[in-house]
Amino acid sequence: MAYTTIDDSGLFFNTILYTGDGTTKTISGVGFQPDMVWGKGRNSVSSHSVIDAVRGVTKSIFPDTDAVEDTNATSYLTGFTADGYTVNSASNFNVNTRTQVNWNWKANGAGALNEVGSINSTVSVNTTAGFSIVKWTGNVTSGATVGHGLGTTPKMIIVKNLDSTQYWCVYHEDVGNTKALYLNVNDAQATSTAFWNDTSPTTSVFSLGSNNNTNGSGEDLIAYCFAEVAGYSKFGSYDGNNNADGNFIYTGMKPSFIIIKRYSSTDDWVMFDNKREGYNANNDILRANTDAAEGNSSDLDILSNGFKLRSTWTSINTNSGYIYMAFGQPIISNSGVCATAR
Secondary structure, eight states, X not given: OOOOSOSOGGGTEEEEEXXXXXXXXXEEOSSSOOSEEEEEESSSOOOOEEEETTTXXXXXEOTTSOOOOEEOTTTSOSEEETTEEEEOTTOTTSOTTOEEEEEEEOOBTBOEXXXXXXXXXXXXXXXXXXXXXXXXXXXXXXXXXXXXXXXXXXXXXXXEEXXXXXXXXXXXXXXXXXXXXXXXXXXXXXXXXXXXXXXXXXXXXXXXXXXXXXXXXXXXXXXXXXXXXXXXXEEXXXXXXXXXXXXXXXXXXXXXXXXXXXXXXXXXXXXXXXXXXXXXXXXXXXXXXXXXXXXXXXXXXXXXXXXXXXXXXXXXXXXXXXXXXXXXXXXXXXXXXBOOOO
């Protein structure tokens, strides 16, 4: 019996940890050649940094700020390898004594022309893993559409204008097409037809309004599009109960990476994974919208089929609504391997 289309999730998503030493070196252990790398210094106040294969290894954008894309041949990566990436001595990904976490996704290299939709785009897509990287030039036209290449409807889309200081805009199916969340701040959901033209994505395109965050005239934009794959990824929502014995959130997989956002009120985007510290109840936190160092946490347990809320911390479990994105490994793989709680 096939339980999931993905038998080995480590071929498509992986978290790696290391300590920088300020030398030219190869960072390995990813398990595949990554096409999107989201990195953060754990023990320091330092911005998040996102590199992808469509824009190239010398270009970074920063989830905790509204800053434009930065191009620097020495500050980020110098190349992708079959199992990771190379960095030099000046890289922000390799600062001496800085502990580093990098979350890595597999798409399909530098991408290709996609002429689906009213705006042509460059798309790097991995249909098996439900992930695509999409780059296009905005035209500020309400109702413009951009092809995402997934062949199925994305549940979550994260967009950044590369050329001007605009907020990161997030579409999540459970928040809806009339609203957006801003990744770089802790704001509640915002409502405007100018984000997505009040139109949900389809199996081929997503829609844009006239907002500069998502469709600035003549400006380059990047989107990270995620479709749900059973046993590998889940993009859902839940209601908190403000109880230390919080709800169990079923994901249908053992989560390896989780981001949670309280969408109806002000609160941070909190990030957990299965490597920091790597056992229940110690699942340390970072916040996507701040440059703060890693904090200690015992607020949730990562289980074999979801996660369990263990505190009344408002970022994950007050009487409010929350959205989440999660990636992980199958409860039972096609080869019969069973996931276990930690």
